[in-house]
Amino acid sequence: VTTVLTQTVARLLFLPAMAVAAATLVKGYVDTGDGFAAGVIAALAVLLQVVVFGVDEVARRLPLHTAPAAAAAGLLLALAVTFGPTLFGRAPLTHAPAPGERVIHFGTLEVLTAVAFDVGVFLLVLGFAVTSIRLLAEAGRGRPR
Amino acid sequence: MAGDWGSTTGLLLAVTALAPLVVLLAGRLRPRLAAPAAIVPATVALLLLGWIGGRGGAAVDVAWAPSWGVSLALTPDPLGILYGSLAAGVGLLVLLYAAAYMPRHLLHEGRPPHDGVPFWASMSGFLAAMVWLALAQDLVLLFVCWDVTAVASYFLIGFDRQHPAARRAAIMALLVTGVSAILFLVGALWLGSTYGTMRIGELAGLLEPGAATTAALACIVVAALAKSAQAPFHFWLPRAMAAPTPVSAYLHSAAMVAAGVYLLARVYPLLVAAPALLDALVVVGFASMAVGGVLALANDELKRLLAYSTIAQYGYVVVLLGLDPAIGPGAAAFAVVAHAVAKSGLFLTAGAVTEATGEKLLGRVGGLWRSHPVLALASGVCAAGLAALPLTGGFFKDELFFKAALDRGPLVTALALAGAALSFGYAARFWAGIFLGRSGPAETRPLPVLLVAPIAALAIAVLLVGVAPGGLSSLAEAAGAVSTGVRLPVEVAYHLDARPENLLALASFGGGAVLALAASRRGEIGPALADALGRFGPERFYVAMLQGLNHLSDAVHRFEVRDLRSRVAWILMPAGVLMLAGVAATPTAGAYLPGSFSRADVPLLLVLGVAAVAAVAVAVPTNHLAVVLLLSGVGYALTVVFALVGAPDVALVAVLMETLFALLFLGVLAALPRSVLGRLARSRSPTAIRHRDVALGILAGGFAFVAAWGVLSRPAALETVATLQIELTPTAHAGDVVTAILADFRGLDTMGEISVIGVALLGLMTLLRRERAR
DSSP states (O other), rough: OOHHHHHHHHHHHHHHHHHHHHHHHHTTTTTTOHHHHHHOOOOOHHHHHHHHHHHHHHHSOOOOOGGGHHHHHHHHHHHHHHHHHHHHHOOOOOSSSOOSSSSSEETTTEEEEEHHHHHHHHHHHHHHHHHHHHHHHHHHHHOOO | OOTTTTTTTHHHHHHHHHHHHHHHHOOOOOOOOHHHHHHHHHHHHHHHHHHHHHHHHOEEEEEEEEEGGGEEEEEEHHHHHHHHHHHHHHHHHHHHHHHHHHHHHHHHHHOOGGGGGGHHHHHHHHHHHHHHHHBOOOHHHHHHHHHHHHHHHHHHHHHHHHHHHHHHHHHHHHHHHHHHHHHHHHHHHHHHHHHHOOBBBHEEEEEEEEHHHHHHHHHHHHHHHHHTOOOOOOTTHGGGGOOHHHHHHTTTTTSSHHHHHHHHHHHHHTTTTTTHHHHHHHHHHHHHHHHHHHHHHHHOOOHHHHHHHHHHHHHHHHHHHSTTTTHHHHHHHHHHHHHHHHHHHHHHHHHHHHHHHOBBBBBGGGTTTTTTHHHHHHHHHHHHHHHTTTSHHHHHHHHHHHHHHHHHHHHHHHHHHHHHHHHHHHHHHHHHHHSSSSSOOSOOOOOOHHHHHHHHHHHHHHHHHOOOOHHHHHHHHHHHHHHHHOOOOOOOOOOSSOHHHHHHHHHEEEEEEEHHHHHHHHHHHHHHHHHHHHSTTTHHHHHHHHHHHHHHHHHHHHHHHHOOOHHHHHHHHHHHHHHHHHHHHHTTTTTOOOOOGGGGHHHHHHHHHHHHHHHHHHHOOOHHHHHHHHHHEEEEEEEEHHHHHHHHHHHHHHHHHHHHHOOOOOOHHHHHHHHHHHHHOOOOOHHHHHHHHHHHHHHHHHHHHHHHHHHHHSSSSSHHHHHHHHHHHGGGOOOHHHHIIIIIIIIHHHHHHHHHHHHHHHHHHHHHHHHOOO
């Protein structure tokens, strides 16, 4: 069913979709959306490629096999943000900077540990979704239709 | 006590803790770099321990979780220095030996060189955990280090993962020491919550004797005994001999098993509050000496023989700790070092012999002194140390043991004599069986220097302690003082007279020689005895328990998988019935209002109508594809509802999830063979079950409707948690309430939920990979 048209659209959509995911992620703390939504958007972008081009072709172009590692890294990052403060005698998930303190800005991006936590969620969701997509696609490949 | 990381002690802790990471990084660059990356920190750790032992070191005390009263309290007291140096010193020699051994081992097993990297990382991780454990003063910190050693030992014992025996041994060691470690945690938390502190030093002053205290301490003691492989938990140690030789030489002589008696010595100030436990230690110790000693005499496999002798030798130490407090702890510290040094030398000998001849059985080797005189001499000294001959450190170990036993009366003395005779017996049998005798294998390989030098170094240590025991005995004295609170002399010296200790020692040598000869003559009894113990011993309970758990898991699995609809029914039916009871019990007057309706509600109503139609259509039997599409239709309709009532965050996530979910669902369908799908679509459930399903659906749906109506009829609460959270959002530097709730206010919930995603991912990968492997 993949035609030149769908292939072109899919190819054209990939980078904008990733940009939307990144924007949803970093702006999540001040606007609608968060790490979870960003992870799903990015995963959908990958899924579109897999549906149009097939998993083998996509695996050649994108590092799909690193997805489990990304998920693990995300989980570890979230764990670090959660339990890191206990090393300094604070309650789990004590975010820095504390309420009332000044926030460092990069442009409009605010540097917060809560954002790091959200990045962890993003990586985990993306890794989970991409791994499931890849494994399911590979499982479905060898079957008689 | 106060301190931070900026002291020599802090440096020691940091060096050991970072070593495994350095090993992993170095091993990633070049597999050959892993060995030096493990050896250098071990050397530094040993030097630092020596420095701190000589000059004294500051305590490290950092608040960890102050609200729970837990702190990173590590003090380099003599007890810690003694066990820490033992772990680092023997560890260093074993690592040097392994530098020559492991490449050959990997070659024999047909594994690539980079497979050795996890070995080095686990070894230095184990070393770090032992050093931290030795210095820890806080019960929770002790537990954490304790568990790290258990986890590291799992990877080390199961290093040859291609052998089923190694995998079984690893899981057995992990279960026996890990499950008992939970008892340790229970005991520690029990004491901590009763007395409000986790520090052993503070607890010792507060503890009141009583049944509760005894029970809590008993939990800790059981964990310690399991770790030291004392009867009846001893069975994991001989199995663990499936590990590569350096692992056995380190973990099963100087580290893992020493951790158990170390814990007993560490909590000794608490054990005094429960004298019954000290008596129990004597019984357990003697039982282990009997079981270990007899089986060591009977066993023919080199490393297993040594493993059983380790069980017996730690029995010595446990007995010493249970006997007279005036001698016990100090003598126990002395005995642990004297034994560990000699025993690791013998383990390394076993590995070298196997490397030279390719044989693992005592009956298959012999007369090796001709081809390997240096090895014979070095391991002879180590064996003499185990057999407690004069001029070795082992002699004083027995002297102290006899002295403590003599105080306790004739029965204990007789048992002590029997135990000592057994140790002479198996030590003599091991050494003479390998190096003496007429016949050996036809040809032997020469050994590289690094496979012999560490044994020689250990032998020299054995001799040094035997000739000049003053240094070790004063350290043991100081270590004993940590346990008892008073510095009591550990008197070790040669006396050339007919005092009872000397006579007992002579008697044990004679008895041991007879035992060794008898054991070598009647080789048939041994295997039969080992077989009988294996059949009726405690290992049987372990196996039965494991099988029981497996059966239970299988039964649950079968029940869950057999019929999905029954399982859903089991959830829906109670939910519906409970809801019915709730509605029946509450007054209904004014609880169900139709509400008002305006033109602005028309779009919402339309969308809800679409959702309802799609939901009903799902229940009409069609093919799988239609069901999936209809289900996602319901989802999209509800997404629109969220968007209409002003919940953009929820709507965004919902639409994304619906899309992803529908596509993945289709992917699953595509992965299933078409014939299976067709058969499923054509098949009809029996009429009775279909009626049941319809009835349950109406019950559950009806009451969900009633509940939702009831809730919506109430006026919205003015002040809720949500209002508070909206107010707090700006202080969390956030503009979006939902994200602030997810990442900050209820972040711990999110953490738990994403952990579930991680676990689900693992499960998915395992399932689909296994499917593909078929």
